[in-house]
Amino acid sequence: MLKYQQIAEEIETYIEEHDLQQGDKLPVLETLMAQFEVSKSTITKSLDLLEQKGAIFQLRGSGIFVRKHKRKGYISLLSNQGFKKDLEDFNVTSKVIELDVRKPTPEAAENLNIGIDVDIYYVKRVRYINGQTLCYEESYYNKSIVTYLNNEIVSHSIFHYIREGLGLKIGFSDLFLHVGQLNEEEAEYLGLEAGLPKLYIESIFHLTNGQPFDYSKISYNYEQSQFVVQANSFLL
Amino acid sequence: MLKYQQIAEEIETYIEEHDLQQGDKLPVLETLMAQFEVSKSTITKSLDLLEQKGAIFQLRGSGIFVRKHKRKGYISLLSNQGFKKDLEDFNVTSKVIELDVRKPTPEAAENLNIGIDVDIYYVKRVRYINGQTLCYEESYYNKSIVTYLNNEIVSHSIFHYIREGLGLKIGFSDLFLHVGQLNEEEAEYLGLEAGLPKLYIESIFHLTNGQPFDYSKISYNYEQSQFVVQANSFLL
Structure with missing residues (x-):
């Protein structure tokens, strides 16, 4: 630092x-x-x-x-740290559904800027906040950058490991937000009814050199998730 | 500049x-x-x-x-400009439902940091993108700062008027995002069924001196609204 x-x-x-x-x-x-x-x-x-x-x-x-907003319990959309930091006051846990090495979907390959024949780590998790479902998450990590993952690591903070364990420098990210309705699979993992609202965020994280290494698709339990963005005059 | x-x-x-x-x-x-x-x-x-x-x-x-993401048609959540700028390529129009001077609700007074006996401009609008509903919006402007509004102004860009017409310096903003289900009133204005998903954003805009002047509650048509956030390494 x-x-x-x-x-x-x-x-x-x-x-x-x-x-x-x-x-x-x-x-x-x-x-x-x-x-x-x-x-x-x-x-x-x-x-x-x-x-x-x-x-x-x-x-x-x-x-x-x-400058300080008055509301508690909001997740900051502008922190690149992953949840753990924003939700320090809460008890956030993860359940790993799948973890394996495979080839990317065409969509994942496009967002990671790699070919469809390149190995990626695929991680499917459900995350919980204070014992309730927070989100259902599918992530694709470019294996030539994130060279190793295991169950232990993905049960905790993957970003912490990427930074501290692999010594990678995490740069910027693009977040794409949509609102939609839960499909059967998402609903089941989140313990909600299909058709209920979801916040759906696709995120692409890049190293400081601009290389994308993580493409994630996350469906949030609408009952648990509230986000805050603190925008600046800089952006006017 | x-x-x-x-x-x-x-x-x-x-x-x-x-x-x-x-x-x-x-x-x-x-x-x-x-x-x-x-x-x-x-x-x-x-x-x-x-x-x-x-x-x-x-x-x-x-x-x-x-740095440039590949996706078109996303509204940037980090622009303080209001829609007009982000959606320049689209045809965004507004229909004014209500415009009057009144006292704030306790919620609006709290967010504007004023007493409940202070005059505010209340504006209710529906906004359209390419002829389809984009959002339903209720806004409260502190009248001692935003001293004048009329139908003509609120049909177009209120922020453009605040900056150019009133000469005010717009500073930072806090955005609070929630996902929920449309109530009857919102659904009717947006031309959707009640119970369908909505993205609900509360925003508080401040002058450069930190004084809040605009508290808005906006319900987005989930079919029309997709947002992008480009986050920086600065925020790590």
């Missing part, structure tokens, strides 16, 4: 621990520079990172303010 | 016009500096902005690459 990322994390922890609320003012730039003993450019990078994450907002000439 | 924002826009237009694809390499930093006749810090800010928007990715030591 780089210095500015570390400082960003410390500021975030400070906001958390002191239970600061939206609109609460943080110390001015000069004070933060002195406090962390870093240059203006480093602290600026830390603050820009926090602004991108939706943790603060900066108002030119007025100061740096805490 | 600041210089670095303008350059970012020009680079984006260049990518668009030359139909560059994901992974295509852009000129190196020095070339871009020379081309736009700006300092390293300005071009760095432009590139960081483009990275935040999901238009490029930067790989230290390797270069600057185009």
Whole structure:
């Protein structure tokens, strides 16, 4: 972790621990520079990172303010970490239905940008939150990148393993959201009736070099899943 | 618009016009500096902005690459612009059902951070895409900020008017996503059966100073709405 990322994390922890609320003012730039003993450019990078994450907002000439929505229990759509991090306060578990090496479907090959004759790890899981079904998930991992998976790993956090175990650098992701109705198979795994609503998310995760390594199709139990997106002025 | 924002826009237009694809390499930093006749810090800010928007990715030591998902017809969840911009290629229209000045519901007052005795503009609309229903929308605007609205304005882009007509600076937004089933009223407006799925988004838009000015509740026609989120490594 780089210095500015570390400082960003410390500021975030400070906001958390002191239970600061939206609109609460943080110390001015000069004070933060002195406090962390870093240059203006480093602290600026830390603050820009926090602004991108939706943790603060900066108002030119007025100061740096805490940004925090009031709602609890929402999963952040903009975290690349997988659930474990967002749902730390909850008890999230996984049941592995299938795990094997096979060839990708044409759809998976297209989204992973590989040929249909390339080996992939196929993982089918049901995930639970506080004992209730959260989602039904089918994932395709490019085996030439994610070289090894086993039951133990996919029962826990695959992303944690990819980062820490395989030492891969996870970059950006594309998420495609649809709303639809549960089919028989999904309904059965989620313990719901077919025809009930689902949030269906296709996600493609890339390494920092732009190579896609994970294509997942996830159907969420609509009763359990609520998401939050904190968008920035940057994107205007 | 600041210089670095303008350059970012020009680079984006260049990518668009030359139909560059994901992974295509852009000129190196020095070339871009020379081309736009700006300092390293300005071009760095432009590139960081483009990275935040999901238009490029930067790989230290390797270069600057185009980022572009392959799917058409998805609404970006991270644009604060309202639909008009994302759906430029489509024909989006609005039908105004109600527009008046009233007191907020307790829920709206809470989300707008105002008292229940403060005047708000209440707007109820149905929006159409290529002649089919896209969403049913109830919005509450803090009247002390959004001082004037009329039928003509709310039939078109309210955000365009807020920015250009009222000269307000729109900052960040919080979006809360749920999936549920259409109630009778929503179903009727959307021309669907009650009980069918809906994507329900509550959004709170803030000025750059952090003051919320718009609380909206939007129910999407699940047949018409597909969303994309381009997430960044920044958020890891």
